[in-house]
Each structure stands twice: as C-alpha cells, then as structure tokens.
Amino acid sequence: MDPVVKPRDDLSRLSYRDLIAVSSEMLQWIPWSSHGMTWVETGVFAWNDAKLKEKKTMKKHIATLLLALTFLPCVSSAALNLELTRGTNAKIPVAVLPFAWHGTQKQPPLKLSDIIQHDLYLSGRFQLANAQGTTAKPLPNKVADINFADWRKQGLNSLVLGALQAQGDNQYQVRFSLVNLFKNKQQIAPQSSDNAGFNPQNNPVLASNVFTVKTAQLHDAAHRIANQVYQQLIGSPGFFTSKIAYVLVKKKTGQTRQYSLMVANFDGSDPQTVLSSSQPIMSPAWSPDRKTLAYVSFQTGVPAIYTFDLIHETRRLIASYAGINGAPAWSPDGKKLAIVLSKSSNAKIYQLDLSNGRLTQLTFGWASDTKPSWSPDGASLVFTSNRSGTPQIYQLNLASKQVTKLSLRGIYNVDPAFSPDGQSVVFIHQRATAYDVVIKNLNTKKMRYLTRGQMADSPSFSPNGGEVIYSVLINGQSRLALITLSGNVQELLPAKSGDRVEPAWS
Amino acid sequence: MKHYVLLGVVVVVLSACAKRPTAPVQGVGQVVTSSVMPLTSNGKFALGPHQGLLNTRQFYFRCNSTLLPKAAYAALDAHAQYLKADPSARIELQGFTSAKGSHEYNITVGERRANSVKDFMALHGARVEQLTTVSYGEEQAYPLSERKDAQDCRVDLIYTAA
Numbered sequence: 001m002d003p004v005v006k007p008r009d010d011l012s013r014l015s016y017r018d019l020i021a022v023s024s025e026m027l028q029w030i031p032w033s034s035h036g037m038t039w040v041e042t043g044v045f046a047w048n049d050a051k052l053k054e055k056k057t058m059k060k061h062i063a064t065l066l067l068a069l070t071f072l073p074c075v076s077s078a079a080l081n082l083e084l085t086r087g088t089n090a091k092i093p094v095a096v097l098p099f100a101w102h103g104t105q106k107q108p109p110l111k112l113s114d115i116i117q118h119d120l121y122l123s124g125r126f127q128l129a130n131a132q133g134t135t136a137k138p139l140p141n142k143v144a145d146i147n148f149a150d151w152r153k154q155g156l157n158s159l160v161l162g163a164l165q166a167q168g169d170n171q172y173q174v175r176f177s178l179v180n181l182f183k184n185k186q187q188i189a190p191q192s193s194d195n196a197g198f199n200p201q202n203n204p205v206l207a208s209n210v211f212t213v214k215t216a217q218l219h220d221a222a223h224r225i226a227n228q229v230y231q232q233l234i235g236s237p238g239f240f241t242s243k244i245a246y247v248l249v250k251k252k253t254g255q256t257r258q259y260s261l262m263v264a265n266f267d268g269s270d271p272q273t274v275l276s277s278s279q280p281i282m283s284p285a286w287s288p289d290r291k292t293l294a295y296v297s298f299q300t301g302v303p304a305i306y307t308f309d310l311i312h313e314t315r316r317l318i319a320s321y322a323g324i325n326g327a328p329a330w331s332p333d334g335k336k337l338a339i340v341l342s343k344s345s346n347a348k349i350y351q352l353d354l355s356n357g358r359l360t361q362l363t364f365g366w367a368s369d370t371k372p373s374w375s376p377d378g379a380s381l382v383f384t385s386n387r388s389g390t391p392q393i394y395q396l397n398l399a400s401k402q403v404t405k406l407s408l409r410g411i412y413n414v415d416p417a418f419s420p421d422g423q424s425v426v427f428i429h430q431r432a433t434a435y436d437v438v439i440k441n442l443n444t445k446k447m448r449y450l451t452r453g454q455m456a457d458s459p460s461f462s463p464n465g466g467e468v469i470y471s472v473l474i475n476g477q478s479r480l481a482l483i484t485l486s487g488n489v490q491e492l493l494p495a496k497s498g499d500r501v502e503p504a505w506s
Numbered sequence: 507m508k509h510y511v512l513l514g515v516v517v518v519v520l521s522a523c524a525k526r527p528t529a530p531v532q533g534v535g536q537v538v539t540s541s542v543m544p545l546t547s548n549g550k551f552a553l554g555p556h557q558g559l560l561n562t563r564q565f566y567f568r569c570n571s572t573l574l575p576k577a578a579y580a581a582l583d584a585h586a587q588y589l590k591a592d593p594s595a596r597i598e599l600q601g602f603t604s605a606k607g608s609h610e611y612n613i614t615v616g617e618r619r620a621n622s623v624k625d626f627m628a629l630h631g632a633r634v635e636q637l638t639t640v641s642y643g644e645e646q647a648y649p650l651s652e653r654k655d656a657q658d659c660r661v662d663l664i665y666t667a668a
Contacts, residue, residue: 255646280645282609302640303613324617324641327610340610346621347614368614384611391611414608428608435607455650457608476651499649502609 091127091488092233094120095151096160099176100141103166109215112164112174112222119226119240122267122491123466124484126233129156143177143205152181158206160229170215176225177208178232206232223265239463242266243506245274245284245293246471246480250498252278261295263310266462266469266505268480268493274308285328286506293504294318294328294337305339319352329372329381338362338372338381349383349396362396363403369394373417373425382406382416382425393427393440406440409447415458420465428456437470439485450483451490458502469503554595554665559584565623569604569659572618574626582623585663586630589637596667597632599623599639604655605647616641623661638666 096117101108120126140146141163151159162176183204207228213221223240230238248260248271259281264271275281279298286293287307294307304320305328319325323342330337337352347368351360363369367387374381381396393407393416407413412430419425422442429438429447437450437459450459455473462469465485472481474492478499483490493500551563562581567573574582589595601616620639628634648654 257646259645280642282613282645298642298645323639324613326613340613342614342617347617368611368618370614371608371610384608386614391608412607414611430607458610473650476649 091125092158093127093129093156094158094160094229094233095129095154095156096120097139097141097162099161099174100163101165102163105166108164109172110164110218110222112162112176112218112225113160115219115222116160116226116229118267119223119238120229122482122484122489123230123234123238124486124489125230125466129154143179143208146179146181148181148183148204156181158229158233160225162225164218167212171212172215172218173210173212174218174221174225175208175210176228178206178229180204180206219265219269236464239266239466242463243286243290244268244469244480244503245286245506246503247281247284247501248273248498249478249501261293261308262500263293266482268495274310283327283502284504285330286504287330288332288334290506294330296326296328305337318354323347324370327371329374331374332376332378338374340370340372342368349381362398371415375418376420376422382418382427384414384416384427393425395425406442407447417460419461420463426450426459426461426468428459437468437483439468450485450487456481460503460505462505469505471499471501471503550662550664554597554668555588560588563663565661565663566656567619567659567661569606569655572615572622574622578623579626582626582663583630586627586632589627589633590631592668593633593636594667595665596636596638597627598664598666599637600662600664601639601641601643602658602660602662603644603647604658605644605650606655607644609644612643613641614643616643619659619661623663 096113098111098113099108117128121128139161141161143161146159146161157180159179159181160176161179162174165173165175167173181204183202209225209228211221220241226240227238230236230240242265243263244266245261245263248262250258250260252258256278258276258278260276261274261281261284262271263274274293277297277299279301280296280303281298282296282303284293284295291311292307292309294305296303296305298304300320302320303325305318305325307316307318308314309316318328318337319339319341321341321343324340324347326340326347328337328339331351335354337354339350339352340347341350342348346366347370348361349363349369349372351362352358353360362372362381363383363385365387367385369383369385369387372381372383379398381398383394383396384391385394386392387394388405390411391414392405393413395404395406396402397404406416406425407427407429410429410431412428412435414428416425416427419439424439424441426437426439428435429449430436434453435456436452436454437456438447439450440447450468451470451472457471457473457478459468459470461467462482467482467484469480469482471478472492473479477495478501479495480493480500480503481490482493554560559581562584565575565578565582567575585597589597599620601618601620603612603615603619607615617639620641624637624639627637644658647658
C-alpha cells in the first residue's frame with residue numbers, strides 16, 4: 001500500500017501556536033519503501049543493523065527492553081517519573097491507542113504504542129491522554145472506525161493508531177496512522193484510483209504507513225513512528241531514533257572495575273557494549289555523521305585518545321602524548337578534533353586535523369584547560385579553565401583568539417556543552433553541596449537552572465536541542481537523566497547495576 | 507596556586523640543604539601522614555625500596571587542594587634521594603581525586619597533584635627523566651556514598667624500575 005499522506009501546508013484550523021509555525025517545507029513527506037525502510041537519517045540506521053550487535057542474543061535484548069518497559073511511566077504516574085509542572089509551553093493533546101495485534105501468540109512481541117507514547121512524553125511537547133479512560137469502546141484501530149467528535153470531546157487534537165501483524169519467520173507488518181481530529185472524517189483520501197474531488201489539505205490523516213520489519217527492528221520501528229508523529233505535529237524532525245553513548249562502570253571484586261563504552265537508544269533501551277576494559281574508559285564523543293566515537297582509554301596504563309568506527313568496527317589511535325590525552329570533541333565538519341594534552345605543561349586545548357595529523361595549540365598559559373565543546377558554526381570553543389583560580393567556563397573565538405569568561409557566578413563551573421543552535425551553553429554549576437545543570441543564553445547573558453539540588457555531571461544536548469542528557473547521583477548510583485529545556489519533563493533512564501557516566505547524545 | 511607550591515618547595519629546599527643525605531635513607535620509620543597505611547609487598551607498590559620512609563608511597567592532599575601537604579615532604583625527599591643515588595630507578599606518580607565534580611576537570615586536578623609531587627622531587631635531586639605522571643582523576647574513586655573522599659585525594663608513588 002502506498003502512503004496516502006500528501007504534503008500539506010494548512011494547519012490553520014489547529015489553534016495551538018506550536019502548530020502554526022509549521023512550514024510546508026518541513027512537512028515534506030518522505031515515502032518509506034514498501035518492502036523495508038527508507039529512513040531519513042541514514043547514518044543512524046546504517047549502523048543500527050551493522051555488526052555492532054554484540055554476541056548477546058536478540059532474545060536478551062528484547063527481554064531487557066521488556067523489562068525496561070515495565071518500568072516506563074504510563075504517562076500519568078510512575079516510579080521513575082519526575083515530571084515537574086513548571087513548564088509553560090502549551091502541549092499538544094494526543095492519544096496513542098494500543099496497536100491491534102494479529103498473531104498466533106496471545107500478546108504482541110512488543111507494545112509499540114507504549115514506546116511511541118513514551119517517546120512523545122519525553123519530548124515534553126505533548127499532553128498524552130490515557131486511552132483506557134475514554135468512552136469509545138472498543139478502541140478503533142482503523143481510521144474509518146474513529147468517532148471524531150467523541151475523541152474531540154476528550155480534549156484531544158490528534159490520535160495515533162495502528163496494528164501489528166505477525167507474518168511468520170520473525171517478520172511483522174506494522175501499520176500506523178496519525179489522525180487530525182479537527183478535520184472532516186469524510187475527507188479521508190480514497191483508496192481507489194478515483195481521486196476526483198479529493199483535496200489533500202482536508203485529509204484528516206496526517207501521516208500513515210505500512211511496512212515490514214524483523215523482530216529486532218520492531219522497537220526501532222516504534223521510535224520511527226514517533227519521529228513521524230513529532231515531525232507532523234511539531235514541524236521539526238523527531239529525535240527518537242538518536243543514540244546515546246556513555247561509560248558503564250561496574251565494580252568487580254575489591255576495588256577492580258570493568259569499564260564499558262556503551263551505545264544505546266536515547267531512552268536507554270537496547271544498550272550495546274562497544275568495548276570493555278579493566279582500565280578506565282572516558283569521554284565518549286560522537287562524530288557529526290554519528291558513525292564514529294572518539295573516546296579516551298587507559299588500557300595501556302596511561303590515557304590515549306582513540307576513535308572507533310561503529311560501522312567497520314575499526315579503532316584508530318589519535319593521540320598518546322606524555323601526560324593527559326583527554327576530552328576529545330569533534331568539530332562540526334567532522335574534520336578536526338579538539339583534544340586536551342598536557343605534554344608541554346598543564347592541560348591545554350589543541351586542535352588535531354584528522355586528515356593530516358597536524359596539531360595546533362589553541363589555549364596557552366599556566367592554567368589547566370579542559371572539556372572543549374565547539375560552537376555549531378565551528379568559529380569558537382567553550383571550555384573549562386582554572387585560569388582565574390577556580391574552574392570557570394570560557395569561550396575562545398578561534399579567529400580573534402580572544403577568550404571571554406561566560407560563567408559569572410560561583411566557584412565551580414565545569415563541563416560546558418554548546419546547544420545545536422549555538423544560542424546557549426549548558427554546564428554544571430556548584431551551589432553549596434549541589435552540582436546542577438544550568439543553561440546560559442549567550443545573547444541575553446541570562447543563566448537559568450535546569451535542575452535543582454542534584455549531583456549532576458556531564459550535560460549533553462539532544463540533536464534537536466530540546467533536551468539535555470546528564471549523569472546524576474541517585475542513592476549512590478550514577479544514572480543517566482533527561483530533562484527538557486522547558487524543565488517540564490525530567491526522567492531517569494532505566495538502569496540495573498553499575499554507574500553510567502559521561503553521556504553523549506548523537 | 508602553583509606559585510605557592512613553588513614557594514613552598516623553595517623554602518623546603520633551602521631548609522633541607524644542610525642535612526641532605528647522600529645515600530638512600532635508612533628511615534626511622536615514623537608515619538609521615540596520619541592516614542598512611544602499611545604497605546605489603548604485593549600489588550602496584552611491590553617494586554622498589556621499602557625501608558622506613560621509603561615505604562610511604564601514598565601522599566594525601568586536602569580534597570579541595572593540589573598544594574603538596576607538608577606532611578609529605580620528608581618521605582618524598584627520601585624517595586628523591588633514592589632516585590638520585592640510583593639513576594636507573596624510575597617512578598610513576600599517579601594522581602587521584604574524589605568522585606566529587608567533573609570527570610574531565612578532575613583529570614586535571616589529579617595531574618596537578620602528581621605534578622606538585624614531581625616538582626618537589628625534581629627540586630630534591632631526582633632527574634626529570636626518572637619521573638613520569640599519570641592522572642586517573644576520579645576514575646577509580648570510591649563512590650561518594652561511602653564517604654571515603656579523603657582517601658581518594660592523593661598521589662601514589664610507584665616504582666617502575668628500581
């Protein structure tokens with residue numbers, strides 16, 4: 001079946017200001033091929049099914065995911081749900097209905113609707129209704145069965161519905177539709193070739209698709225459906241297929257530990273071990289094309305910077321000078337790494353040209369400089385330095401060589417990261433005994449707390465800049481947490497044993 | 507801060523001139539810092555001399571400081587004399603921090619601690635090529651919940667050749 005959705009540019013009937021900003025260009029429909037998936041973000045998909053998969057069986061992944069899902073919030077209440085209410089942005093009211101299941105097993109292998117719902121919830125942009133509480137029973141799983149007026153009465157504006165059908169051989173057909181309840185149901189695009197009188201602008205189906213996936217891709221498929229929904233309703237790409245990298249530290253006998261470089265879905269599901277070592281692993285950083293990770297390993301007893309190509313599973317030694325080799329950060333064009341070396345004095349920031357190996361020192365003086373982060377235009381770097389006596393955040397203009405102090409309050413400001421739009425910088429700010437994530441707007445110069453009274457570390461932006469991931473100490477365990485910039489949604493990612501530190505979001 | 511370290515070091519060097527021993531010290535066995543634990547001859551401290559002051563291999567700092575504590579001077583001086591007397595001996599100075607604060611910044615804190623020990627030893631007669639440093643920062647620190655921060659704010663002195 002071909003996608004029935006056509007590009008559209010009329011959202012004027014929706015009163016939410018979030019929707020009004022949508023441009024037709026952003027809504028360009030990209031058809032998925034009927035036999036598989038032609039994803040928009042090819043970089044991510046390319047290595048998702050590449051050899052990265054560990055020796056662990058797929059069953060185990062599913063089991064882990066299912067386990068994780070049992071802890072996921074049912075939107076209104078859950079143990080791990082730290083939802084705050086100080087958000088001011090209007091949320092779009094949406095319901096994700098349970099997908100119909102057609103198969104020999106009693107239960108579907110995965111509750112796709114739960115994953116989609118959770119994704120949308122985490123973005124902080126949607127008010128998710130509990131479909132169980134509605135009067136419409138049985139729940140519709142075809143657009144034709146929807147009573148638009150009934151659902152509108154629930155205060156809803158859009159519905160996501162779909163079905164999952166087993167096709168044998170670990171293969172499933174997934175179908176979904178996103179329906180605008182404020183359109184006229186009678187305007188659904190005709191399935192026949194007779195398109196006379198059909199005006200796509202009036203089509204209540206905003207997005208819809210049918211595709212076939214293997215068991216292992218099911219949960220990726222759910223994230224991709226969430227991306228479609230986000231794209232249609234918000235007007236910018238969803239980030240639900242993005243990945244995070246982090247370091248997992250597990251305590252072994254005595255004081256020995258196992259350090260693992262991990263890659264997982266942004267919600268912490270499907271964690272994959274890239275490599276493990278009994279010696280420290282630090283500072284994972286994604287290349288802009290999301291195919292390579294730079295990181296620091298102490299495996300020889302001293303730190304060295306490596307890159308690991310996730311597609312070809314090849315490792316490359318980048319720097320192993322005397323002293324510190326640390327905190328790699330890719331330039332936006334992917335051609336350079338900003339790195340920290342102490343080969344000639346204290347820690348200094350250098351630029352390494354990956355094509356010719358040329359090393360250029362960028363910061364000077366007696367102080368320790370570390371944790372560089374590039375501005376998206378590549379024209380400047382923010383970093384931590386103790387040049388004023390305490391660690392503070394500075395910005396280096398690469399053309400003028402001018403260094404400006406950005407953090408103006410406190411005696412401990414560390415770990416800066418530039419936002420994808422280049423307008424702000426997040427960092428860790430110590431106040432009393434707390435280490436909180438703060439955001440500084442570089443235009444207004446205003447600083448704002450994203451977290452309050454936490455033990456936070458290593459903040460990193462989501463690809464769309466709407467959220468920040470960081471590590472936080474909870475009951476003696478380092479966990480990963482997400483927070484939206486509006487502060488209206490905050491959630492701990494699922495974690496079993498071990499500490500999860502230094503997250504980086506692709 | 508480094509200036510203070512140097513100043514401190516210079517003062518110590520001057521005061522140590524008159525009584526500097528010329529051979530590896532046969533120490534008197536006093537405890538140099540309050541939290542020094544007796545070392546067994548296994549693990550990473552196995553190599554090298556263990557008599558008296560030379561058995562002191564861990565040097566504790568105040569946790570918000572990279573300034574070499576005075577309590578470390580005597581034992582570090584003894585190690586420096588040992589290195590001076592045995593040019594083939596090599597040591598690695600490993601800097602550590604507590605788990606508090608930034609992983610990346612703590613790497614630089616651990617290095618400044620290791621460097622303050624290195625500078626002291628170089629000024630006390632060890633050759634620079636005998637001394638290497640590595641900072642582990644907080645990567646091997648106790649969890650903060652165990653409240654053992656003080657044990658993590660230190661430099662370990664490891665003989666890699668003796």
